[in-house]
Amino acid sequence: MAISRGPSTTRARTDRLWEDVESLLSVDEARERVLAAVEPLPAVRVPLLDALGLVLAQPVFAGHDVPPFTNSAMDGYAVRAADTAGASYDRPVTLAVIAEIPAGSCPAVSIGPGQAARIMTGAVLPEGANAVVRFEETDEWNASGGSTSAGKRAEVRVFRPAKPGENVRLAGEDIKAGQEVLPAGTVLQPACIGLLASLNQRWVTVHRRPRVAILATGNEVMDLGPELLPGQIRNSNNYTLAALVKQCGGEPILLGVVRDDPDEIRLRLRSARGVDLILTSGGVSIGDYDLVKYVLQAEGRVELWQVRIKPGKPMAFGWIGGVPMLGLPGNPVAAYVAFLQFGRPAILKMLGYEDWTLPTVRARLLAPCENRGQRRHFVRVRLERQGEEYVARPVGEQGSGILSSVAQANGLAVIPEQWNEAPAGAVVDVQLLDAVWIP
Numbered sequence: 001m002a003i004s005r006g007p008s009t010t011r012a013r014t015d016r017l018w019e020d021v022e023s024l025l026s027v028d029e030a031r032e033r034v035l036a037a038v039e040p041l042p043a044v045r046v047p048l049l050d051a052l053g054l055v056l057a058q059p060v061f062a063g064h065d066v067p068p069f070t071n072s073a074m075d076g077y078a079v080r081a082a083d084t085a086g087a088s089y090d091r092p093v094t095l096a097v098i099a100e101i102p103a104g105s106c107p108a109v110s111i112g113p114g115q116a117a118r119i120m121t122g123a124v125l126p127e128g129a130n131a132v133v134r135f136e137e138t139d140e141w142n143a144s145g146g147s148t149s150a151g152k153r154a155e156v157r158v159f160r161p162a163k164p165g166e167n168v169r170l171a172g173e174d175i176k177a178g179q180e181v182l183p184a185g186t187v188l189q190p191a192c193i194g195l196l197a198s199l200n201q202r203w204v205t206v207h208r209r210p211r212v213a214i215l216a217t218g219n220e221v222m223d224l225g226p227e228l229l230p231g232q233i234r235n236s237n238n239y240t241l242a243a244l245v246k247q248c249g250g251e252p253i254l255l256g257v258v259r260d261d262p263d264e265i266r267l268r269l270r271s272a273r274g275v276d277l278i279l280t281s282g283g284v285s286i287g288d289y290d291l292v293k294y295v296l297q298a299e300g301r302v303e304l305w306q307v308r309i310k311p312g313k314p315m316a317f318g319w320i321g322g323v324p325m326l327g328l329p330g331n332p333v334a335a336y337v338a339f340l341q342f343g344r345p346a347i348l349k350m351l352g353y354e355d356w357t358l359p360t361v362r363a364r365l366l367a368p369c370e371n372r373g374q375r376r377h378f379v380r381v382r383l384e385r386q387g388e389e390y391v392a393r394p395v396g397e398q399g400s401g402i403l404s405s406v407a408q409a410n411g412l413a414v415i416p417e418q419w420n421e422a423p424a425g426a427v428v429d430v431q432l433l434d435a436v437w438i439p
Contacts, residue, residue, distance in 0.1 A: 021374045024308040026417070027341055033304055034317055034342050037324050040352040041276060044208040052193055053249055053439030054206035055352030056186045062179045065172035066198050070125045071103075074167040077116040077138060077156055078129035081164045092139070092157040100152060101126065116156055125168060132167035133158050175199070185354060207352035212245045213272035214238050215255040217265060217282040217292055218330060223257050236403060237281040237335050241328070244339050245279070249438040250347045265295045269320055276350060278323055279343060282330030285314035292327050296320055308417055310375040311400035312338035331400035337378045337412065340431070348438075358431040360414075363390035369415055369422040376417045380409035383430055392430050410434050 025033070043057035072078065079095060087093040095116040099109045103122035111117060111128035119125070119132060135141050139157040175181055181199065182192060188204070196204060216238045222228055223235045235257050242252035253275060258268045260283065272278050283292030284305070293316045296302055300320035307315050311334035316327035326343050328335040345356035363383055371377045381392035392413050396405025411430040415422045422428060 021308060024306050024313070024375075025304055027307060027309050027376050030304055030307045030309075030315075030317070031342055031345055034324075034326070034346050035349055035356075037303065037317075037319075038277075038346050038349050040207045041210055041350045042208065043205050045203045045205050046208075048193060048196055048202055048204055051188045051196075051204040051206050052190065054188055054204075054209070056182055056184050056188065057205045057207050057352065059180050059184050060182045060196065060199070060201065060204075062175045062177055062181050062199055064177050064199070066175035067169055067171060067173070070171045071169050072101075072119045072121055072123050072125055072132045072167065073169045074132050074134045075121050076119060076132045076134040076167065077158070078111060078119045078126055078132055079116045079158070079162060080111055080113065080129060081131040081162045081166070083114055083116075084131075084133065084158050084161045087158045087161045089159045092159050094155055094157050096155050097153050099126070116158075118153075118156075130164045130168070131162035133160070133162050134167065185352065187353065207350070210250045210276035210347055210350040211253055211274065212250045212277045212279060212347065213253045213255050213275040214241050214245070215268055215272075215278070215280045216257045217260060217280060218257070219260050221257045221282070236332050237328075237330070240332060240336055240403070241279055241281065241339060241343075244336070244344070245347065247437050248344045248347050249351050250277075260291055262291050262295050262298075265291055266299060269295065269299065269325075272323065273321075275323060277343075277346060278320065278325040279328060279339070280325065281328045281335045284316045284327040284329065290314075292316070296325060296327060300325070307338075308375045309338065309341065310371070310373055310377040312341070312378075313375060315342070317342070329400070332403040333380075333406055334400040336403070336406055340412070341378075351438075359435040360429050360431050361390050362427055363392040363411070363413070363430045365413065365422055365424055365426050365428060366391050366393040368424050369394060369413065371415045371417075371419050371421055374417050377415040378431075379413040379415060380405045381411045381413045381430060382409060383411040383432070390430065392428075406433075 084093050095114055097118055098115050099117040101107045101117050101119045101123045103120045106124055107126035109126055111126050117126050137160040216235050220232050221235050222232045238254055242254060245252040255268055258264050280292050283290045296318050300318055302316060302318040305316045306313055312329055314329050315338050318325055328338045348356035369379045380395050382395045383390055383392050395408040396402055410433050414429040
């Protein structure tokens, strides 16, 4: 089965005379340039729970063993394994019970030949004992599955031989004192947080979260609150981008909306002091009022402009006031897609992540997807599992202003720039939108 009609061979340009698509930077080249401009942010100390999802800036070494003492892994009886040899239900071994050891206490006894101590899970194993027999393997457990004695008793009958070390957790069996527990670069997941807690690490040194300023531009754009007048649209981009920034671990700072006036744009951008990244939406295309890129040229420098991507081609990247700035398109879906391909990787690198790719699966398209324009096309799809494969169906209208179709989608099907169309049945990469969350 053919999976595409292949790239056009009849022309090198699009039908638009001002646009030579093949001269534009590819998505991969543009991403490399953006990533080359940013570095992991300086290390800070944060409270343990605030470190979830962040990246260790320095290794962590254990100050003590975990567990710190040899203890029982079960409720039962601490014994000398040799004393239980040959035990069975027909011929149980009877041992004298000399103590009861709850968790949190230190035993004052030593187990000698023919002796046992009733012990709870997590309690310190007494000297002389090298195994724990579970209650279920003694006469303390009745046929109905319950304990017949929760108090003191003089002796216990054991129905099964124990092996040395059985149901015993040795001191340091998890972590040894002095051991490197987590290397620098570790992404702190919930298990890592628990591990650090077991080492009494109340504070953790991590790469700090980037502060990301977000600015919408356009005479027609209105922020939340006032009723819209004729010709105006609501500012959805700031809130979409702020949510995306939070989703991938950054701290969004909303700068509101600025009119298409170079002086106003310049002043608003200058107000973004102390941030690590600036995101703008709108003002980077070729229209008379697309002024963001000109302000970027005048106030800083432009590293790239326009990328071979659909939607999202009119994108700029550069520096202003020493801060990297990503000028995203004004159309909501174009801004969304461009952020995922360029803004998200930059934020993850600032956080110290070494892998900033979106989780991706291969899936079979259930409907054709056109790709006019020789650009890498990110199609909104609904991804499902069918038997042994994933299938993807385009959802909603695919225009760059149709944000509702993004809300319906859980993936972006990636149609290569060399394909004029991806027919139904084509197998393509699909980026997973439900898997981009970083605490």
